[in-house]
Amino acid sequence: MQPCDGSDFVHVVNRIPFGARKMICSFESHIPRKFGLAEDAILTRMMLNEITSNRCRRLVGMSHFAKRTALAMHEGTPAYDVIKAKMMVQHPNVELGREGDRLKDDDASRLVLTFVGGHFVRKGGCVAVRIAEKAIEQGLPIEVNIISSLKAGKDVWSDPTDPDFLKKYLDLLNLPNVNHEPGLPNEKARELMGKSHFTLLPTFEDTFGFSAIESMAEYTPVIGTSVCALPEVIYHGRNGYLLHLDQDELGEWVRPDKTERHTEAYTRIYHDTIEMLADEALEYLKPLIGNPEALAAMRADARYTAEQMFSAEVAGPRWDDLYERVSRESVRTPAVCDPVLDQSSPESPAFLFEDRPVGGI
Incomplete structure (x- = not known):
């Protein structure tokens, strides 16, 4: 981002915005994504400084696999505790199809x-x-x-x-x-x-x-x-x-x-x-x-x-709540996820089927 962009708060995906006043960074696997860069490269250090600064309020893994991968990447480093404290999981979301089940009357013969x-x-x-x-x-x-x-x-x-x-x-x-x-x-x-x-x-x-x-x-x-x-x-x-x-x-x-x-x-x-x-x-x-x-x-x-689990209708209110909380937080204090308010997505869809009959009938 341009240092003079003027935004008070940004949310980025697989990116680290230099110069942001306050940010949330979502990621798929590694953060920072420094593929091909040496550990002591200037850009590597700059990216690490951004995500460990108080300006970065949350690190949001797209999956628990992403969270495990990122934490393993920083294990044993001075940045580990800071990164872990602000990390949570929110699965991606998608617009639901509006056409209904296109195979509703199919006989499954092929x-x-x-x-x-x-x-x-x-x-x-x-x-x-x-x-x-x-x-x-x-x-x-x-x-x-x-x-x-x-x-x-x-x-x-x-x-x-x-x-x-x-x-x-x-x-x-x-x-x-x-x-x-x-x-x-x-x-x-x-x-x-x-x-x-x-x-x-x-x-x-x-x-x-x-x-x-x-x-x-x-x-x-x-x-x-x-x-x-x-x-x-x-x-x-x-x-x-x-x-x-x-x-x-x-x-x-x-x-x-x-x-x-x-x-x-x-x-x-x-x-x-x-x-x-x-x-x-x-x-x-x-x-x-x-x-x-x-x-x-x-x-x-x-x-x-x-x-x-993945509809935009379900995810939207969760993101809105998180944005409102983060917008009120001060960058003078360290960023820490609240385990109750910043509730992570479930690690498995198994809970959906505990009391659901087969086919939802």
Whole structure:
């Protein structure tokens, strides 16, 4: 920001505004995002000074995964206690779809799955097209939509760099049960998700996975992986399915270091994991073919999750209350979250289903 911007109070996302009089900083994973900068770089020190100053009143993780990641980043440093004291969690929110359940009268005789992700490998596009190929091999009536710019390989920080690895999955885009769109406006993408029985997000590494909550806002359950923030969104068997990946203490997938991504061993792990995830997803999907009642229950639960946890209508008053409190706080005093007033978003959607019958019936 310009030092003379004149705003009394700003809220930024994945940014740190130099010169702000008072601020809230929301973040997806790391804060500050200093990728490529040395610990002792001038800009690194400037960003750290801003978020530890009294001008920064709250650090708001978009997920508990983001909070864990950020705290681990600063553990053992002089900044840790200051940063932890002002940190809270507020999940992103989304406008709810207004069209109702587009598959209300569908007989589920043919399942449609939609994958959305610019990073084709990292987000799980390889899993999506293998699901389609395995469905043909097994005679299953499954169609897969791919919305992706297909960015992958050496230009994506976590992908295997072997071009032969990528080519065999890109070739699967030509399968008769795969439809590829290089990109769609958000409105069209959400419409397509709403016309799908599931959205696919079998991601290997994600800060949140925004397509998951957009999908649920359109009544569509999600098949995702059990890493990062997705367990905070998906409750297995009710609003979607979680495919298993081994995780570390932060919730990230356990695999070789990314510095090894040019090696055959790294590529092999990706290949084997893609096969495992595709097989697991198909096992969840098979009993749902021709079972509209079970799908209707999951779709109702997906929409219920969006309404209760991720709707703009629910989030708006919470942000308004926080803005009002922060606007009254003095920058002469240290910023500290109130555990009652600054209530964090829940770590799991499980609470939604404790007393809710299947499908909300």
